[in-house]
Amino acid sequence: MKITRITAIPLSYKLPEGQTVKVGVGATIKRDTIVVRVETDEGLTGYGEAHPGRSPGAVTALVNHTLNPLLAGMDPCNVVGVWARVNRMQLSSHGLGAGAALALSGIDLALWDIRGKAANMPLYRLLGGSRKRLPAYAGGISLGFQPPETLVEEARGYLRDGYRAIKLRLGDNVRDDVARVQAVRAALGPDVDILTDANTAWTLADARRVIPALAEARVGWLEEPFSALDFGSYRLAAGLAPQVPIAAGENHYTRWDFARLLEDKAVTIWQPDLSKTGGITEALRIAAMASAFGIALHPHCSATGINHAATLHFLAALDNGGYFEACVSKFNPLRDMFGRTFTIGADGCVEPPEAPGIGLDIDEKVFAEFPAIDGPGYVVKF
Incomplete structure (x- = not known):
């Protein structure tokens, strides 16, 4: 089984007027997330979630334009190998640091979703x-x-x-x-x-x-x-x-x-x-x-x-x-x-x-x- 495509899908919900919640980092005005979809050549698809890091567009672009081609063709069950490749090319050398950790997190969750589906077992x-x-x-x-x-x-x-x-x-x-x-x-x-x-x-x-x-x-x-x-x-x-x-x-x-x-x-x-x-x-x-x-x-x-x-x-x-x-x-x-x-x-x-x-x-x-x-x-x- 091989990874064929990784896609990040940013989603948002704007809070109703006057319904903000005030906390130490500020007042909420919207909720964001990034759903990450990993597709394989055997028809299994996994889904993960990446935190938007207050910049959902940037994390989405990193997944779709950098990590997708970097990981294409790898075995989706090889989560350690996928992690090591992203670490080598993003986290530890000339990459986007915390942004890369967010993006990798969504991909990794999707890969574990695939592993569970392939084994027909809850995670x-x-x-x-x-x-x-x-x-x-x-x-x-x-x-x-x-x-x-x-x-x-x-x-x-x-x-x-x-x-x-x-x-x-x-x-x-x-x-x-x-x-x-x-x-x-x-x-x-x-x-x-x-x-x-x-x-x-x-x-x-x-x-x-x-x-x-x-x-x-x-x-x-x-x-x-x-x-x-x-x-x-x-x-x-x-x-x-x-x-x-x-x-x-x-x-x-x-x-x-x-x-x-x-x-x-x-x-x-x-x-x-x-x-x-x-x-x-x-x-x-x-x-x-x-x-x-x-x-x-x-x-x-x-x-x-x-x-x-x-x-x-x-x-x-x-x-x-x-x-x-x-x-x-x-x-x-x-x-x-x-x-x-x-x-x-x-x-x-x-x-x-x-x-x-x-x-x-x-x-x-x-x-x-x-x-x-x-x-x-x-x-x-x-």
Whole structure:
């Protein structure tokens, strides 16, 4: 079997007027994704999802005009060989760096989809896992900056749905960040796992003022307080309140970025995104490295059911898997355009799909409903 063509298809959804969600990286104005289709000479087709990286047109062009001819003719089941070729020609030498990691991630997911279909096995079984129950938290673009009373109301809705863990957004300002966390903890009680995410918006001075309040509220983790490249601030913040674990990884790419996190010993919760870090092939390497040091993986999830389903399969095959980030965004039709990928149970858990490969029936007719809108999906000023 050989790869005959790789195609990236950018998709967008513009949020209704006045329905933005404000978080640390800005206010959402649209949702973007890139579906990657890999075709073979034996009729098997796989689908993956590449993160748009705030520039969907650039990532799409890289897949269609550079990686497509680079990988044509290779065995689609040779995921290690495909990864090595892209690494050699893009990641490690004169390539587009993080952009290449995003593009490769979508291709790699599609290749694993083909492998599962060829073996007539759901991906979690191909990876050596089982269809086990996976704890989930209410995440995605939700629970953003808003008055404490409406934030509490939104959080309670997710608990009624079955979630036992939620993620709050920080990075607004010190006073309001603290007030929101305190209000939600007081309203929901001690048994709900409250996770927090500053979306890289803090300074070290912000961290010094807010982290003690997070410790008092017994939050499960503090995610991405700083830029992914600001390793020094991560090291310093880790000592401010040891009972508040620092989480990161959504904006770290490939095993080499995670090796730096391991060496620094500051980030103890890892969150690779399968559509960003290099796909399942690379995420398995990252997971193995983490497992050797007792570090759990709580993957970040991207926009569509492709990433969500792949993440469920991935978690079901790990010995150090943690939470599944369930997208509960109110304005993300991209999530369900191939059908509902996961259902939260009364136990707060979800399960991976059972169909072969990633487990989704992709109908490309729906793509026409979401024409691409280039440019970033957030406005910084709000």
